[in-house]
Amino acid sequence: MASGKVTGRKERKTVAEDVTPPTPPRSAVRRPPLGGDTDGRVQFTELQLAILRAASDEIIPPGDGFPAPSEVGVVEDFMPRYITPAGEEPTHFPFVAEDRYKAAAETLGQEFVDAGSDRRVEILARVERDQPEFFDQLRSLVYYGYYSRPAVTEAIRVNLEAGHDYRGAPQPYGYVGTIEDWDLTALPRGRGRYIPTTQVKRVQVQPASETLVASHPGS
Numbered sequence: 001m002a003s004g005k006v007t008g009r010k011e012r013k014t015v016a017e018d019v020t021p022p023t024p025p026r027s028a029v030r031r032p033p034l035g036g037d038t039d040g041r042v043q044f045t046e047l048q049l050a051i052l053r054a055a056s057d058e059i060i061p062p063g064d065g066f067p068a069p070s071e072v073g074v075v076e077d078f079m080p081r082y083i084t085p086a087g088e089e090p091t092h093f094p095f096v097a098e099d100r101y102k103a104a105a106e107t108l109g110q111e112f113v114d115a116g117s118d119r120r121v122e123i124l125a126r127v128e129r130d131q132p133e134f135f136d137q138l139r140s141l142v143y144y145g146y147y148s149r150p151a152v153t154e155a156i157r158v159n160l161e162a163g164h165d166y167r168g169a170p171q172p173y174g175y176v177g178t179i180e181d182w183d184l185t186a187l188p189r190g191r192g193r194y195i196p197t198t199q200v201k202r203v204q205v206q207p208a209s210e211t212l213v214a215s216h217p218g219s
Contacts, residue, residue: 042080042098049075050113051105052138058120059142065159069146078145094140104134 044052056069069075084090086098112123128135146152156163 040080041085042083044076044080044102047110047113048102048105050110051108052079054113054120055105055108055124055138056142056146058117058124059139060146061117066155067149067151069142072146072149072151074142074145074149078148079141082141082144094137096137096141101134101137104131105138107131 052075053070056074060069062068062071082092082094083096083098083101084092090097108123108127112120115123124135153166156166160166
């Protein structure tokens with residue numbers, strides 16, 4: 001009799017386990033990788049690469065010891081990381097959608113690639129006027145990409161007097177070469193204090209004119 005009751009309890013537990021729906025696993029939230037998206041989903045054609053490289057070199061011309069953007073991978077290495085792939089909505093600065101960005105670049109055509117520097121500047125001025133969204137995105141990607149390049153960081157250190165101790169991004173080193181050690185004796189000691197709400201008293205503030213008269217009674 002006792003053994004039958006035990007068996008019954010076990011059977012009921014087994015049935016309960018069978019009908020209980022499994023808990024669905026929580027989907028992991030995909031966080032953008034450090035340094036932008038690097039999965040290779042955004043790729044440029046040869047014509048797009050040529051157009052964007054030429055445009056980058058006019059936005060930041062080389063010289064005085066600084067390399068051209070086309071020489072340090074601004075277009076092929078940096079730009080794809082910060083362009084939102086086709087089919088997704090841009091949610092991060094500079095809000096570049098792959099299809100629209102590529103289509104706008106291609107409107108410049110082979111003519112832009114083959115043109116001289118002066119003619120390229122004229123075309124880019126027209127783009128800035130007629131396609132301001134694309135131009136702002138292009139300029140932002142060129143600026144941010146260029147000054148992220150190690151070769152440009154080194155050029156700043158070598159060629160600019162004020163940049164000899166420049167390290168680029170402050171982390172992980174921080175500005176260790178440009179600030180003094182903290183003077184621990186000058187830091188405040190003890191805990192702060194506050195006035196409880198029940199002890200706060202209203203203060204009567206005099207108008208500015210009355211305050212001046214009170215401070216100069218003889219006037």
